[in-house]
Amino acid sequence: MSRETVSFSQSGPTPVCVDEGALPSRTGCYVVTLTFPQPTQIGEITFRNYYTWAVGIHVLRVAYSSSANAGGIVGAGLLGGDMGGETTWAWKDPGAWQVGVKNKIIMPHPHTETASHDFVSVTCLESRVDWQDVIGLRLVLRQPSPVWRTFFIEEITAYRELPRLPPFSVPIIAQDGQGDKNQLTTPLDRLIEQTRRAMCIPEDESLEGGLSGGGYDLVALQYAS
Template sequence: MEQNVSGSLNLFVHNSKEVEFTVRGPRFVTFDLEDDHRIRPGSCILDIIFPAPTKVGEIIFRNYYTAWVSILIKGPPSQQPAPVGKQGPSRAVDEEVSPWQLAVPRKVIMPNPHYESGSHDLISISATESSLDWTNLLGMRILLQQPSPVWRTFHIEQISVLKDLPRRLANSNNEESMSEKLSSQTLTALRKSNAPEREGPPPKDFVGLVGYEVQGFLLL
């Protein structure tokens, strides 16, 4: 099944550029688990296909009884032309010359698969959680798994793909550097304004006062 999708979580994505994509699936798959035959999780695959190589910063979706997800990504074939008659990113995604690569393994989105907690949460997965780069993608494959027999139906819905990182992550480095700069400047100013006129090291209670003032200021 294919479905054209543009983002739907306007409340959460209005500050970031949304990426156009097509959804294929979900389709159910089975696995042989040699390590533990007692656990055979229900599994399905959902493919997100982009019309052209795309930078992705974040993917957001609403959970529906999925216990954990893994994300695989696919980029353009490295230095290899597409076969004759199979041009274009949407077809290249299906070629073995550009394999799927595991980017985010087994992200738990239900703390306990047998209970309701997390079953309808809004989930955000950013490029910073990936072991691979998300700057030139043709597709993303989401593997959904639910080992509990309690929930016969599980999927994800309301999918949005955003080009940029979440604001809290994109600004984290700047915020950290500004915080360090503010702390340093404040400490210097307090030392100068409260420094005793006499020569020699300041008294112990002065050092404690400066530390308290800086901490209190940063917490505001």
């Protein structure tokens, strides 16, 4: 079953400069704004990277109240209430935006191409604030390296729910109380068995006991038999 996506309008990337007189082409920070037609729940944002070192996500939300003022909508997202039957949101109010994800590194080495074109997922579980009743998201793109003059993200998709986990792929072999000892009941048993074989440790010895017949002396930095 396909997952439900959330429609939005996108603006940007818009360059961000500390010095207003700086050239926008030389900034190391861009902002992409996603605007949702109505307050909605977001579970995951996915996109394709293009030389972006890190991404931050700022959230603009509304809060619903039982009071009658402002049409029942109050909170950080509202500016001036219901004006002429049309709700005006505080897009330009810095205090209305909450930092959900401060700085998620998606390109581990900014000066090299590692993960520069990877597919990236950011879920609501990584956020400091809930992604409920969201009307706007700002994706703050950062690239401190002067090597890449152009960086951005593309193929942005918003999903309402969290991603569904794939089924567990490691087969679990059931074991009776008097069953064969080679039948492994848990993935940890399988991992221990594979580690024993790789290290040539007999099955009757514990992994915590170290290698039988010799080992590497960390003090003398030499192999002792």
